[in-house]
Amino acid sequence: MAEQFRRVCWLSLFGLVAIQSALAESEVAATQEPAAVSLTVKRSGAWILVESPSFRCWSQLPESDARLLAESCETWRNRLRTTWISEPAPEAWVPKCEVLVHPDRTAYNQALRRPGDVSVGSTIMNFDQGRTVQRRIDVRADASDWSNAALPHELTHVVLGERFGGHALPRWADEGIAMLSESADKSQERLENLRSVLAQGPTLSMVDLTQMNRLPQPQFRDAFYSQSVGLTSFLVRKSTPAKFADFVADSVVEGMDNALLQHYSLNGVGTLQREWNEWVRQPAAMSFVSLPIQVGKASTVAVAP
Ligand SMILES: [Zn+2]
Known part of the structure; x- marks a missing residue:
């Protein structure tokens, strides 16, 4: 069948914030x-x-x-x-x-x-x-x-x-992975958006975020995208991108709690929520993992007439 x-x-709906691009050293x-x-x-x-x-x-x-x-x-x-x-x-x-x-x-x-x-x-x-x-x-x-x-x-x-x-x-992992492929400027914009969501809400719980099968209502869309890339980056940093993909595959088959325990030694989504809360407690110190995906020369591709 x-x-x-x-x-x-929805990639470019957020206003472009002033950017001080500080791309971290590639971690892969x-x-x-x-x-x-x-x-x-x-x-x-x-x-x-x-x-x-x-x-x-x-x-x-x-x-x-x-x-x-x-x-x-x-x-x-x-x-x-x-x-x-x-x-x-x-x-x-x-x-x-x-x-x-x-x-x-x-x-x-x-x-x-x-x-x-x-x-x-x-x-x-x-x-x-x-x-x-x-x-x-x-x-x-x-x-x-x-x-x-x-x-x-x-x-x-x-x-x-x-x-x-x-x-x-x-859905959160699919979008989170895709957002980590975007340019440094776009990544910075996503990070600013996450800081804004954390400061002003509404936010999504880790349970709601990881169980979402379709795009949420518009009022939760900023939270969905910014928390998805934030959580993906947070977990990728614990090991490697490929191991994160393996975790995602196992989470589909065995459930989120089992996959978190097996791949990250986290005792279920409750523990993930506590670690996430700890990570976002200092928004100014947050950053996203930087992956060697961008193709510099593509930046010269012109806007079509
Ligand atoms: Zn997408």
Whole structure:
């Protein structure tokens, strides 16, 4: 039976705060980069299609930026796999991952047939008996820092979706992992948002956060996203990203309490809540783990006209 999951991500809805970027030293060893990839370029009206071994990137960017986009996707794919799965990238994806960079919200909403949608990124995957039969990412080029925030965020959903073979990850972990792939600026924005949620509320308990299967009501959305990335970072710091992914997989099968005990020697969600409370007691001292995922050169990808 075919399964499908969709992730619609609200990435750029928070006002951009003044940022003093202080990216911590990478806490994970640098990954081995793939050799240069071969690209083919085609045009169709205003669109340019650049194909790499695992991606078909559609955009209305200048050719040099469109090429850079496809190269960056290949690099991200490799870094994400190495970071979260502890394996180098496998053979090229079949079918390739379609990446559609829409010039604005109108084009994005039309392509996804979601009028009124204010998200800036979306992932669609389809599975047939555990085999991936569709990978598709849509992003909006009018969103701030789309190429270093929305795009790696959505790509993380695809790589993690692959890791879990079509079984849904807990929502908090899926979003938390994806947010840790975003740019340093975006990460700082998330951190400021968590501080604001902690100061002004409403917040979610660890029980509510970790049991949530769908996006919460709008008044809890800031709490959901900022606490999800905060909790993911908090647990990743205790071991490694790949071990965190193993913990998430076990939490689905064995339950959260058992998985916390097995992977982190935490006596259930109650103990997690106490440790979390301790961590957030000094908001000014909080930081998120920094992972070697960002592709610096992608920052030069232009906003589509
Ligand atoms: Zn997401």
